[in-house]
Amino acid sequence: MIIKPFLFVFTTFTLFSQAAEDGKANYALYCSACHGANGVGPENNPNPPLAKSEWLQGTPDRAISAVMVGLKGPIEVKGRLYNLIMPPQGAVLSDEKLASILTYVRSSFGNKGKKVSPERVAKVRKQLAGRTEYYTAGELRQKYPISHRYGWPRLKNLTSRLYLGKWEMMPDFSKLEPAAFEEEPRNLVDVYHSGGLKKEFGMIWEGELITKKEGDYNAIIDASDGARLFINDQLVVEVEGVGPRGKERARRRRFRMGKGSNKLRLEYFNNQGDPGLTFMMQGPTGKVWLSESRLQVIDSAPPIPLVAEKGSAIIYRNFIDGARPKAIAVGYDGGVNHAFSIGHLGLDLVWQGDFMDGGLHWTNRGKGNAKPKGTDVVKLLKGPAFATLLDEKQAWPGRDKTGLKENFGGYSLDKNGLPSFRYTVEGLQVQEHASFSSAAGKRQLVRKITFEGTPPPKLHMALVNGAEVISKEEGVFQVDDKISLTVSGATPMLRTGEGADLVMPVVSPSSLTITYTWN
């Protein structure tokens, strides 16, 4: 017996007119796993806190929107950078449920926001109908500006002046004519109020810094390029010269301020590169950001250095910057490293010094490509390692379309833990093994390759493709001015043109040794 579907849907729907929603229970069910039952969660929770979050202040529409369509990408909450995805919940949560959750969140964990009505949620839902894009923090912030006024001291009557010019140190602005004058009604310092200039400009902000208490304050400034802060006409703190923002240049200075109005003047210039200025105050009444942009959180992932044991090698199989997605990186004790592409059967990268850091992939969701941790990285191959060349003038295939049947067979570890890779190219069987060496104090990666079986006709192997190769000395090839490469057991051809390459015909059976020596 099958009853037609949907026959009773509309008659029965009213039986479920919404009972009062329990915001706390709904929060526990839908939100607490990530944001914590207490609005914070465990220590080092990669999900941002809701307790006293500035994103929950003021209009509820900001939070409604984020929950409704989701939020993606980096977001700063309470001075810390987070970078996860908040999946959209609009389809799951009814207006009543979402209103109950936000009402609960806005009145719990130390938050003091007003009640959110289901009608308000419905209104935002209507505005966002059809939207499938996640919000980014920037877009959300632009639509629903966040007041920084949740702490003291505060800026008041802030104005800015814009100057044009290229300087390497702070100019004497008194001798310059401003190109523009602005009132800053949001009372926040913002270098993007330069009228869209990306380089070669300077700015001065002037206004009042209002304190609630007399006491010791810290001013923290980070700037690219220079900045200096005067309070009551006294120089308090300065970031000198040219350079990017970061730990190295950020400056903190402690000073004393009285209660009430203090005269503020902040000078800034940008030579070139990304403009940026962050300005924070800490004092007896807490800390507060007085700039639109905030401190970059540098190295938010803890370092997890990957180091080979003595005399051995360490393997890291993951997404590596400059190598193709299916790559195996190997770090050899002694400080030489390579990334072998199993999709293309060749060395994508070699570098010296430290191997890799697991911090990027092994914290949070592990997004992105991890950079080799060492130095003098050389990208050896743009295209495949093996291809058939009908004549020696034929260009090396730039991409992976060679039509050759290739198979990566795997690797074995010798008694020291050093891997030997094995693979086939049609009927050709290849084994290769690399190790650390040194000569005249220079590090070397010594790679031994053995060919057996029957290669397809005219099979060539590329040792370098798409990098800069020059040869000043017979049989010695300088690659990207970082390493020299020599081959014994075969004679490679240096072919110049658009992206040089170093290729050789494959002879089987044979063995050859390739030595990469860092300059």
Place this chain on the structure above:
Amino acid sequence: MKTLLTLTLSTSCALAEYYRTETIPLPEGEVIEVSSIALMPDQKVAISGRRGSIWVATGCYDDDVSQVRWTRFAQGLHEPLGMHWKDGSLYVQQRSEYTRATDTDGDGKADNFENICDDWGTSGNYHEYVFGSTPDRNGDVWAILCLTGSGGYAADFRGWGLRITPDGQMYPEVSGIRSPGGLGYNAAGDLFYTDNQGPWNGSSSLKWMKPGGFMGSPSGNKAATKFGLEKPPEPKNKSRMLTERLKDPRIIPPAVILPHGRVGQSPTAVLYDDTKGKFGPFQGQVLVGEQTHSQVQRVDLEKVNGLYQGAVFPFLKGYASGVVPMRLAQDGTLFVGGTNRGWGSRGPQPFSFERTRWTGEIPFETETMKITSKGFRLTFTQPADEKSLLDPSSYQLKHWTYIYQKSYGSPEVDQGAAKVTGVKVLSDGRGVELTLDRWERGHVYHLEMKGVKSAKGKALWHPSAYYTVNEIPES
């Protein structure tokens, strides 16, 4: 307030009374976000971590788990999410490769890593997880590939279920996968996986990977064009699963919907109880891990008119981290691995390895829930109080479905309430047949049985069940 407190206490006591969970200590100073578990001969247990290492332990079955000893078997693998032992090797499903890892010289460490199959793509996106199964009845294994970023297609066979033969041949068998959390077999040897709420998945669910079947998300259909495969269905947006699958029978509806929020938020591992009673009274049934809620759910499956369906019951809870892999050993030890990196969990630990055993005490619980032409037949683990069984108000039934749509998730829609119009107690007093006033096919039925008491006057350990009605038997 007082009642609530008593209730909470009695629930957690009840859990410890029937099932006991213990922490198995991991090697000190190591971060092992447990991502797969393999049972080995001589009572050894292997686990892999998301950071790519494999560790082998002895002592995981002993009474005193403080004596567990670990050795590192391998490192440098790419986030393994599936592992089993066969013929002297550990078979590991890495993100970009299905690998046989072997210790050829007997020093306890793998020294040979053989690529068995790597014929699928990875674009470098962190979300392109690949989960691997144990061998099926033919000796093949299955890999299921998460979509790029959990909704897109940027590399070969994202969103497909691939069958891999022992000699490394790969056959794309199942399309329409979105974001899996694990896979495993039922007692009949059919393969199931869990998919997570998101695009084309109104709720998370347990799905039957019927070969040739389409699991619901068309994002991976691009592979069909590139590799000359039969074009999978293109379901209509904002429809219902029932409507779409009646149009195209290749669309396999979720066997058991795990209603989002109500019974979890991120289902993971799938296995069935083959311990012949050593893990309690639910032999032959399926267990499903739950990452966000740090729980294990129990599923009773049946096949009706050629499709799987059944009920999910809350089961075990309170795990230390987000439950991801599980293995059930023949002696009735359930090994549970945990990680909550990147995805929060109720269990507060960043990673964990635990074991759960049945104490021998039988809880008063719904043992099976099967559909009849007119309602449900329930059996209980212990004799029930007839008076409570016969009282129609002992049962509350609500039902709903989800919008089958491209956008993320779905509210519960088309809600209704079913009325119990008849109750018949089974002859042994351990079950009941309920007759309902009508059916709504394609809906999840939430049965609440707060009124049902055991012969000794006990309430059900878990009075809730959620049954997915794909099909209704003729009689």
